[in-house]
Amino acid sequence: MTGTTTTAVPVAERARVGWGDLVWLTWRQHRWAIAGLLGASAAAILLALGLAWHVGATGDTSHLVGRWRFVGLGQTLMLGPMVIGLVIAVFWAAPLLSREYEQRTHLLVWSQDVSPTRWLAGKVVALGVPASAAAVGLGLAVRRLITSTNTAMSGYAALGTFETPAYETAPVVQVGYAVFGFALGVALSAVTRRTVLSMGLTLGLFLAVRAVVSGAWRPHFREPLRVVEPYDPTYAGTLAAVGDNALIVSSGFADSAGNEVAFPAECSNVEDNLDYTRCVRENDVRFFTDYHPEDRLVPFQLFESAIFTVLAAALFALAFTWVRRARRV
Incomplete structure (x- = not known):
């Protein structure tokens, strides 16, 4: 009678779950969501x-x-x-x-x-x-x-x-x-x-x-710049001054020093466009625009x-x- 001997195969043990295992588990759980997005x-x-x-x-x-x-x-x-x-x-x-x-x-x-x-x-x-x-x-x-x-x-x-x-x-x-x-x-x-x-x-x-x-x-990440222009009903001068790609923060009426002022009351009831523009300019009221230039x-x-x-x-x-x-x- 011949006896046989068997040798136990060593079992590899993992010390801990690695980061690769966690990523693979996440992929298995969410693969359809990942693939869909x-x-x-x-x-x-x-x-x-x-x-x-x-x-x-x-x-x-x-x-x-x-x-x-x-x-x-x-x-x-x-x-x-x-x-x-x-x-x-x-x-x-x-x-x-x-x-x-x-x-x-x-x-x-x-x-x-x-x-x-x-x-x-x-x-x-x-x-x-x-x-x-x-x-x-x-x-x-x-x-x-x-x-x-x-x-x-x-x-x-x-x-x-x-x-x-x-x-x-x-x-x-x-x-x-x-x-x-x-x-x-x-x-x-x-x-x-x-x-x-x-x-x-x-x-x-x-x-x-x-x-x-x-x-x-x-709009307030930085202090905006201000440009003051003579009043123009078409705003063409203002748009040219600030640039097409500027970020407009606010606009309104100002005096010659650039300080914001109220709209002149005597011009409120003027209906004709030419008379309206003349009234605004005679009161030395200008138009201001606060903006951020494109380089910001x-x-x-x-x-x-x-x-x-x-x-x-x-x-x-x-x-x-x-x-x-x-x-x-």
Whole structure:
């Protein structure tokens, strides 16, 4: 009788879950969402570049706007840089943690050898990087479309560099919007633990912050310049003085020293245009315009991106702190 011996095969043990494992897990969980956003962004980018090439080659811009006051394809694409950050915030980030809490899958993940903060960091990296890349790519493509359209229209009804959506197409601005939206959604998702609630709050707060920064704060990032011109009912002199691409902050009536004054009461009831202009000039009333010149565009974009980056950092800190301290039940 012949005896046989067996040798046990050593079992490889993993010391800990690595960052690559976390990224792979996030990809497996959210691959359809990632593929959907990147696919939609790629399609929009190709359409924008195709329209830009067509406009540049033919000079025809009629297809960019819709007939009978309907929105055209070009107009829709130009809205992309304004809404992609909102889409990332509401549909990617807001359900990220709340869905885990609602389905209680976080109990399985956090019972393994991975901390909640490392698990969340893997998700933030795996989802935040492609989201930012999609936002930057779409912004650059729409910028190319706007440039081609402005060139073809020879300045007529062209979009100025400070105007929406031309201002928002800058890569640094797009990154700021995307990172802020992602951080806002993650923070609200961690705090509320409810998917629908976090999506609704993210939608409202994202729009509110964007409105405050762009509408109320952006014109006052720096002290505006003031130009004072003799009153001209056509405003042609003022437009020539400030430039086509300037950001107009405010305008009104001023004296010869540039101080804002009230409109002369004796000119209020004058109906004839010539008499109206003569009355204004006889009262030595001039027209002032507060504005930001075009050379402030890049500093404004950098400053605005810094605002959203700081807000995003604070929101990420809130999210990670909340996840680390929260009960796991």
